[in-house]
Amino acid sequence: MKFSVERSKPPVVAALLAGTSLLAAPVLAQDGMNTTKLTSEVVLDDLDNPWDMAFLEDGTMLFTEKCSGLSVLMPDGSVNALYGVGEAEGYPESGSDLFCEGQAGMMGVAFDPEFESNRRIYVYATSNMSDPHTNRLMRFTLSEDFSSVSDRTDIVDDVVYKMAASDHPFGGPGAHNGGRVRFGPDGALYLTTGDTHNSEVPQSPTMMGSKVLRIDTDGNAHPDNAPPEGFDKRTYTYGHRNVQGLAFHPETGAAITAEHGPWHSDEITILENGGNAGWDPRPNMAGRGDCPDDYCGYSPNQAEGMNRYERAAFMPMTDFETYPDAMPPIWNNNGWSQGTSSAAFLSGEQWGDWDGAMVVGIMGIGFGGTPIGQRIDVIQFNDEYNDVYDVTEMTLPMDPGRFRSVVSGPDGSLYTSIDEGTIYKLTPGN
Amino acid sequence: MWKTICLGVGLALIGTVGVADEKEATASDTGVVQADTTDAAKTDAATELQDVDLAAAKKIFSRSCRACHGNKAQGAASYPSLSDKEPTYIVERLERYRSGETIGPNSILMIQHAKKLSDEDIASLAVYVTTAFE
Numbered sequence: 188m189k190f191s192v193e194r195s196k197p198p199v200v201a202a203l204l205a206g207t208s209l210l211a212a213p214v215l216a217q218d219g220m221n222t223t224k225l226t227s228e229v230v231l232d233d234l235d236n237p238w239d240m241a242f243l244e245d246g247t248m249l250f251t252e253k254c255s256g257l258s259v260l261m262p263d264g265s266v267n268a269l270y271g272v273g274e275a276e277g278y279p280e281s282g283s284d285l286f287c288e289g290q291a292g293m294m295g296v297a298f299d300p301e302f303e304s305n306r307r308i309y310v311y312a313t314s315n316m317s318d319p320h321t322n323r324l325m326r327f328t329l330s331e332d333f334s335s336v337s338d339r340t341d342i343v344d345d346v347v348y349k350m351a352a353s354d355h356p357f358g359g360p361g362a363h364n365g366g367r368v369r370f371g372p373d374g375a376l377y378l379t380t381g382d383t384h385n386s387e388v389p390q391s392p393t394m395m396g397s398k399v400l401r402i403d404t405d406g407n408a409h410p411d412n413a414p415p416e417g418f419d420k421r422t423y424t425y426g427h428r429n430v431q432g433l434a435f436h437p438e439t440g441a442a443i444t445a446e447h448g449p450w451h452s453d454e455i456t457i458l459e460n461g462g463n464a465g466w467d468p469r470p471n472m473a474g475r476g477d478c479p480d481d482y483c484g485y486s487p488n489q490a491e492g493m494n495r496y497e498r499a500a501f502m503p504m505t506d507f508e509t510y511p512d513a514m515p516p517i518w519n520n521n522g523w524s525q526g527t528s529s530a531a532f533l534s535g536e537q538w539g540d541w542d543g544a545m546v547v548g549i550m551g552i553g554f555g556g557t558p559i560g561q562r563i564d565v566i567q568f569n570d571e572y573n574d575v576y577d578v579t580e581m582t583l584p585m586d587p588g589r590f591r592s593v594v595s596g597p598d599g600s601l602y603t604s605i606d607e608g609t610i611y612k613l614t615p616g617n
Numbered sequence: 618m619w620k621t622i623c624l625g626v627g628l629a630l631i632g633t634v635g636v637a638d639e640k641e642a643t644a645s646d647t648g649v650v651q652a653d654t655t656d657a658a659k660t661d662a663a664t665e666l667q668d669v670d671l672a673a674a675k676k677i678f679s680r681s682c683r684a685c686h687g688n689k690a691q692g693a694a695s696y697p698s699l700s701d702k703e704p705t706y707i708v709e710r711l712e713r714y715r716s717g718e719t720i721g722p723n724s725i726l727m728i729q730h731a732k733k734l735s736d737e738d739i740a741s742l743a744v745y746v747t748t749a750f751e
Contacts, residue, residue, distance in 0.1 A: 357722065359721070553684045589687070606687065
């Protein structure tokens with residue numbers, strides 16, 4: 188079939204599409220109704236699924252691209268490619284064992300708090316070095332001129348990976364890896380992982396999916412971790428579904444997760460050392476029978492839309508009946524699941540009433556009547572910092588996208604990456 | 618403000634006859650998109666005239682497609698690009714999903730969305746996602 192264009196008619200389509208040209212504009216401002224007016228600036232564009240960023244005080248920004256690799260944006264605006272995924276081109280060095288598949292690939296990244304003296308950085312990525320394959324947390328030394336990495340050491344090499352497709356939504360290989368890497372105010376290294384569509388993983392004491400790990404920079408368990416007896420001592424919390432958001436409250440230091448829900452109930456949870464997040468999608472328990480491929484995560488009706496509260500009753504995100512002591516979420520996105528992926532805290536007077544508030548990036552799904560919900564929410568805590576006081580949707584100065592990552596920069600701006608390939612800087616003011 | 622634009626689309630032919638690969642529709646820089654009258658499809662009795670309503674397609678795209686496939690249909694995460702495909706490919710895939718056929722790991726998502734689409738919606742979307750973001 189060929190299509191051709193008749194040129195004599197009025198430019199109706201051009202008018203219709205004029206709005207899309209705004210996408211390419213680097214700087215926009217708008218008068219929002221929220222607490223804070225924001226401007227946006229494109230930091231980097233045309234990236235390949237940017238997944239995470241990490242900053243030094245001078246603005247140096249590490250960033251990962253899921254199927255490409257690790258790079259660094261220097262304060263002068265230049266970009267150095269550092270470490271590639273598999274055969275990805277343009278990197279001075281690559282991990283031949285690294286690969287991307289479905290949701291898996293190169294994900295979280297962090298600078299060591301002592302980077303100035305030890306030059307260490309940490310990157311989480313999917314590797315085929317083991318069989319079955321695993322997700323690994325790698326430690327590198329970054330050269331003085333920020334042009335190369337060396338001394339790869341896999342300090343965690345056993346985070347489970349989904350090898351084969353299954354009969355589920357998003358059912359391809361590589362599902363649910365978690366992926367955020369952050370240092371806490373306690374100086375410990377935290378890594379979030381996912382359930383890989385395997386119902387045994389979340390409550391497993393030894394499989395390192397569905398956990399938040401708290402470790403040192405050699406991968407050893409933090410000595411204060413207090414998981415139940417028999418658990419891998421690296422476990423800080425367990426029973427998660429797929430945690431991609433992790434941030435630490437600036438006043439209390441508490442680790443707080445933002446997590447994808449199973450077609451209902453995205454959650455924000457204040458973690459408790461050794462706590463169970465209460466996700467247990469096993470069949471033939473908690474009132475359930477068999478489920479497709481032994482995973483009830485999308486049951487009872489994984490092919491059709493249905494009321495989200497009915498879903499939650501059948502397959503709760505936090506199962507208090509089975510686990511009465513489970514950590515309670517403080518937010519459940521009004522019962523919706525919309526792809527809640529990342530979390531950070533805003534800092535600085537420039538944010539007005541939002542100074543000290545948490546932000547979560549939401550990617551949007553839009554299945555079975557669920558509103559897509561691509562947005563950044565501002566979560567304000569109560570005076571005790573133990574519950575949500577108010578939630579405001581940011582009025583964005585640019586088009587929304589799949590907000591994979593939100594990170595506070597050293598300049599007080601909020602940086603956010605969208606899967607579509609852009610990293611934005613959001614700054615309060617006109 | 619919603620304007621309907623006419624496009625001849627041989628929907629019934631798709632997948633059954635050889636079709637040209639060239640994507641010549643450039644709706645974003647001109648106005649009206651029409652079927653090429655030299656196309657073999659025109660001579661086939663199965664050809665039918667479809668309304669291509671790009672405004673309606675934009676609305677459907679915003680509501681049902683962009684959250685996964687990206688704000689410019691460029692593909693994102695584990696979801697493929699649409700903007701680099703041919704309109705015929707989009708039509709063919711949407712029709713198969715609409716029939717309930719499982720094609721890949723995200724078929725459950727696609728079937729749900731496609732089931733709601735009319736022939737006109739599919740034709741409009743196929744043109745929109747392959748031309749609007751050039």
